[in-house]
Amino acid sequence: MSDPEATKPTLTTRQGHPVHNNQQQRTVGPRGPATLENYHFLEKISHFDRERIPERVVHARGFVAHGEFEAYGTIGDEPAATYTRAKLFQSKGKKTPVSVRFSTVIGGRDSSEATRDPRGFAVKFRTDDGNWDLVGNNLPVFFIRDAIKFPDVIHSLKPDPVTFRQEPNRIFDFMSNTPESMHMLSWLFSPRGIPANYRTQDGFGVNTYRMVNAAGEGVLVKYHWKSQQGIESLTEEQAAVIQGQDLGHASKDLYEAIERGEYPKWELNVQIMSDDEHPELDFDPLDDTKTWPEDVFSLRPVGVMTLNRNVTDHHNENEQIAFGTGVLVDGLDFSDDKMLVGRTFSYSDTQRYRVGSNYLQLPVNAPREDVPVSTNQSGGQMSYGVDNRGGNPHINFEPSSVAGLGQADESYREYRPYVSGQIMRAPIERQNDYAQAGERFRTMPQWERDDLVKNLVNLLGQCDKHIQEKMIWHLGQCDESYGRRVAEGLGLSVSA
Structure with a gap:
């Protein structure tokens, strides 16, 4: 029967150094204190301290x-x-x-x-x-x-x-x-x-x-x-x-x-x-x-x-x-x-x-291997490769008469929409905020409408009265029964 230990790859550091003892730090005597030159431990713990990157502000899970x-x-x-x-x-x-x-x-x-x-x-x-x-x-x-x-x-x-x-x-x-x-x-x-x-x-x-x-x-x-x-x-x-x-x-x-x-x-x-x-x-x-x-x-x-x-x-x-x-x-x-x-x-x-x-x-974000990446971008944190720049590594700009990269051909027809108007801060003109919300409410199966009303009542019940009244008014603009049912669930009048 083969020994599983004999077939395991040898544990190393990120530098490729074999790790002979992964159980104890180097210390002065068996009780310590630990010494500063614990390179394997310091590399291991400092990477552990940085294992997490910032989570997404939204879509974190x-x-x-x-x-x-x-x-x-x-x-x-x-x-x-x-x-x-x-x-x-x-x-x-x-x-x-x-x-x-x-x-x-x-x-x-x-x-x-x-x-x-x-x-x-x-x-x-x-x-x-x-x-x-x-x-x-x-x-x-x-x-x-x-x-x-x-x-x-x-x-x-x-x-x-x-x-x-x-x-x-x-x-x-x-x-x-x-x-x-x-x-x-x-x-x-x-x-x-x-x-x-x-x-x-x-x-x-x-x-x-x-x-x-x-x-x-x-x-x-x-x-x-x-x-x-x-x-x-x-x-x-x-x-x-x-x-x-x-x-x-x-x-x-x-x-x-x-x-x-x-x-x-x-x-x-x-x-x-x-x-x-x-x-x-x-x-x-x-x-x-x-x-x-x-x-x-x-x-x-x-x-x-x-x-x-x-x-x-x-x-x-x-x-x-x-x-x-x-x-x-x-x-x-x-x-x-x-x-x-x-x-x-x-x-x-x-x-x-x-x-x-x-x-x-990173491989998970890069294009397929058969799709070339050729840019003049370089440097920055954690760079681990240089994009293709052509035959001369000294040329990292464009245009160049010596070497480097050239633009793709312009054989395709570019779509050129015509846009004109004053530059301003303004809302779009056709807002119609309530019609589709009302249509959505009316076309739901009855049990989904009931669930929607119940969920809104439960949460709005935890809100200040003026917020409840404002939401009821908006929902009533979407559909009269929509607003009325939520109002009744909150014990408020529809006229609110």
Whole structure:
């Protein structure tokens, strides 16, 4: 019988030095004191002291899995090339590796996955042209429509800076002064606000993007991930039971399903709209507190994503994976969505703070090995490689007549939307904050409406009366019965 000890690799330091004693420090005599030249101990403990990088301000708790996206080669009934020249969509059966991170938004890294909270749904496509990140949520809308309010909405949802408790009075103080949030609140406080697990939820890009074809023609687009496992949600009571037993039930469920070979799938669908202001609509199509009606802008299937591989190291592949809304490939583009522009700076900026200036050199964030990376960027904390600069390492600038890198050819047709207007600080004109929230309330199954009202009553019951009255007024603007039922639950008159 072989000795297991004989087949183990030898323990070393990060310098490659064999470690002959990993049980005791070097000391003066067996009782100590310890000596300062304990190099192995000092390296070991100082690295341990730094094992944690700053957690994400939002989306701190999350779980990653890997897989592939298979394109249909069509967008609905038309060739994909009709709308976009992005290579990953062009051919039927073309497969693109993906990494997906599901997350909660408000709680910390060790918080519960059964809490009422939007779920992040971020997908990194490793395409022929480099990475594309589609960063979204499990709910189709958001609380606000302008990125300047993002720190405020998150602060209202985060724990009180004095008591460090998540307080309903703070949350609804902000929301009652932000009418555009009523649509998102109607999703969040319904059962959809607590998905049963990560596999049984849909995903949405939330923001409006553009697709651009080979002729340089552009359309507006919204992205939808449709769960092929169906939709399952939890009530507050069901979530409380799970939370009392396991803080990470959703991560466990996803990991074990993949290990069993039950690979979850989502079909990617898009809604497409011509790129103009659409005055016939009673809302602005760039407003991310709104959905586009599916009976007018139909869901068009594009392909299917399958997750079939778990991470091998949580820190390297989960904590250090980095997504950004600005990570687009040729054929996919930004829209003028005010939230999207703000997110595009914020997402990449927070990764440079959390992970370091060279976070894109990490394997989990880098493009595929067959996609070259050639830049003149260098230096910075934790740099462990030099990007390709061509044949002359002395040339790290462009243009150069000696060597270095050259620009890509300009054979493609650039999409050039025409924009004019005064520079100002102003809201969008077609806000219509209540119509879609009311429609959402009326189209819910009865039990979901009951659950929504109960959840709002429970939380608003902990709020100051003037905040209750303000919220009731807003909900009544969405739907008379919506406001009345919440008012009755709080023991207030509808006229309030």
